[in-house]
Amino acid sequence: MAPSPSAHGSSGGGRSWLANPAPLGLFGFALTTFVISSYNAGIFGVSASDPINVVVVLGIFYGGIAQAAAGILEFIYGDTFAATAFTSYGAFWLSYAALSIPWFGVSEGYSSVLGDTPHADYVYSRAIAIYLLAWTIFTFIMTLGSTRISIALCSLFCLVAITFTLLTVGEFGPYLGAHRAAGFIGIITAIVAWYNALAELFESQEKPLLRLPLGKISQGAAVDDESRHSNRYVVSM
Template identity: 45%
Template sequence: MSDIEKIDHHPRRSRLGNPGPLGLFSFASTTLVLSLYNVHARHIAVPNVVVGMALFCGGLAQFLAGMWEFATGNTFGATAFTSYGAFWLSFATLLIPNSGVASAYANAKPGMEDDAIGIFLISWMIVTFLFFLGSLRKSLGLTALFFFLTLTFMVLAIGNMMKKTDIVKGGGYLGIVTALIAYYCGLSEMLTSDDLFTIPLGKYPPRRTD
C-alpha cells in the first residue's frame, strides 16, 4: 500500500474503458479509405484526401488509444496502437505539400521517391510481422489482422519499388480485407454481455503448462 493510500484509506480506482475499439475502428477507417484510393475506386488516383483521416483518425485517435492501453496494462495493444498511430502521422506528412518531403525528390533521379516509399513500407512490414508473431496467442481475429496487414505492406512495397500500378492495386485489395477484419475485431471488442448480441474474436485455448 502506498503512503497516499495509508493516509487516505480510500485509494482511487481507475474506471478506464476499453480503448481497443477506438484504436481498431480508427485504423480500419483510415486503411479502408486509402486502400480504396489504391485500387482507384471511382477513378481516384490522387490519395491526398486521406491526409485528414491519417492525421486525426488513424493518427491522433489511434495514438491516444495506445496511450490508454498502456494505462490498462495491455502492452501489446499499447505498442500496436501507438506504433500505427505514428505510422499514419508519418504517412500523412509524406502527402502534405508544405512538408517538403515530396518536393525534395523534384530534381532527383526518376523513381527514387517510389523506392524511398518502398523502403518505408518494408520497415512497417517488418514491424507488422513482429506484431503478427505476438498475436499468435491472442486471438484468431488479431492473428488474421496482422497476417493480412503484413501482406498488404509487402505487396505495396513491391508495387512501389517495381513501379507497377497493378501490384499497388493488389496491395489496395489486401488493405480492404485488412480493414474489414479490423472493423470486425473492433466490434467484437466493443460489444459486451450487456449488449443485444456479441461476436466471437476466436480465443486460443489456454496453453498447457504440464
C-alpha cells in the same frame, strides 16, 4: 491492434474504471485503411493517381491521433502489445500523412537536390519503398506476437502484413498491379479490423446486442494477467 484477452474489464468479468480504448484504435485503423485501399484498388470512381487529401486528413486525426491516443491509454492499462500496436500504427498514419503535406517538404527535398527529373522521382519512389519495407518487417514481428491472443487478431495482422508486402513490391517496381492488389487486400483488412473493433465494443457493454467470437487463444495467460491487474477493477461480477 487489439488487447490481449483479459487486458480490459468487460461485462463478463468486471468493469474497469477506464473505458476500453481498443475499439477506438481498431475503428481508427479500419476506417483509414478502407479509404486509402479504395483509392489503391481503383473502385468507387477513384484511383491511386487521384489526390488523396481525404486520406491525409483521416491519417492525421482518426488513423493517427485517435489511434495513438488509444495506444497511450493501453499503456495505462498495462497491455504492452496493444499499446505498441496502436501507438506504432497511429504514428504510421501520421508519418504517411506528412509525406503528402507540402509543409514538411519531404518530396520537395528530393527535387531540390536532384532537380525536377525522372531520376528524382525514381529515388523518391525507392525511399518510399524502403519506408514501406520497414513497416512490413515491423508488422510481421507484431503478427508473431498476435498468435497467442486470438484467431481474429492474428488474421488481421496477417492481412496487414500481406497488404504492406504488396505495397512494398508495388513501390519497388513500380508495379501498378501490386498496388491494386494491395488495395483489395486492404479493404478485406479493414473489414476484419471492423469485426475486431465491433467484437471489442460489444464485449465492453453490460448487455451487448450480441457477442462476436474472436477465437481467443491464451486463456490461461489471461487469468494470470487479470490477477496481476486486479486493482483496475472497481466492480466484481
